[in-house]
Amino acid sequence: QVQLVESGGGLVQAGGSLRLSCAASGRASKCNAMGWFRQAPGREREFVAAISWSGGSTYYADSVKGRFTISRDNAKITVYLQMNSLTPEDSAVYYCAADYGLATWREYKYDYWGQGTQVTVSS
Numbered sequence: 001q002v003q004l005v006e007s008g009g010g011l012v013q014a015g016g017s018l019r020l021s022c023a024a025s026g027r028a029s030k031c032n033a034m035g036w037f038r039q040a041p042g043r044e045r046e047f048v049a050a051i052s053w054s055g056g057s058t059y060y061a062d063s064v065k066g067r068f069t070i071s072r073d074n075a076k077i078t079v080y081l082q083m084n085s086l087t088p089e090d091s092a093v094y095y096c097a098a099d100y101g102l103a104t105w106r107e108y109k110y111d112y113w114g115q116g117t118q119v120t121v122s123s
Contacts, residue, residue, distance in 0.1 A: 002028045002112040004096045009117030012086055016121070020081040022096030022114060033103040034072060034079040035059075035110060038092035038119075045095065047105040049081060059105050063089075086121045093118050 008020040024031065035050035049070035050059045058070055069082040079096060094117050097110035 004114035
C-alpha cells in the first residue's frame with residue numbers, strides 16, 4: 001500500500017508562487033512514476049506534471065510549461081511542484097499520484113492518490 005499526503009496549498013495573488021509537497025509512505029519507495037493532477041470546480045481532473053524515479057524524465061501540461069517545475073527527493077520519498085506566475089485559472093484542488101509504472105500524463109495509469117490540497121489564486 002502507498003499513502004500520499006499533499007501539503008503547501010493555500011491562497012495566493014495572481015503572479016505569486018506556491019510550492020506543493022507530496023510525502024509518500026508505505027511501499028512508495030518502489031514507485032517510479034509520481035505526478036500531479038488538478039481539478040477545478042465543474043471540470044474534470046487534468047494532468048499537470050509527472051516525473052520518473054531518477055528525475056531524468058519530466059512531463060508537463062502545455063498550460064503550465066515554463067511556470068511549474070516538478071521535482072522529487074527520493075531519500076525523503078517526496079515530490080514537489082513549484083508553481084510560479086500563478087493565474088486564477090490555476091485555482092483547483094491539486095492531487096498527487098504515484099504508480100510503479102512509467103511516468104505518464106495518463107491519469108488511469110496511476111493507482112495511488114492523495115486527498116488533495118486546495119490552491120486558490122486571486123485576481
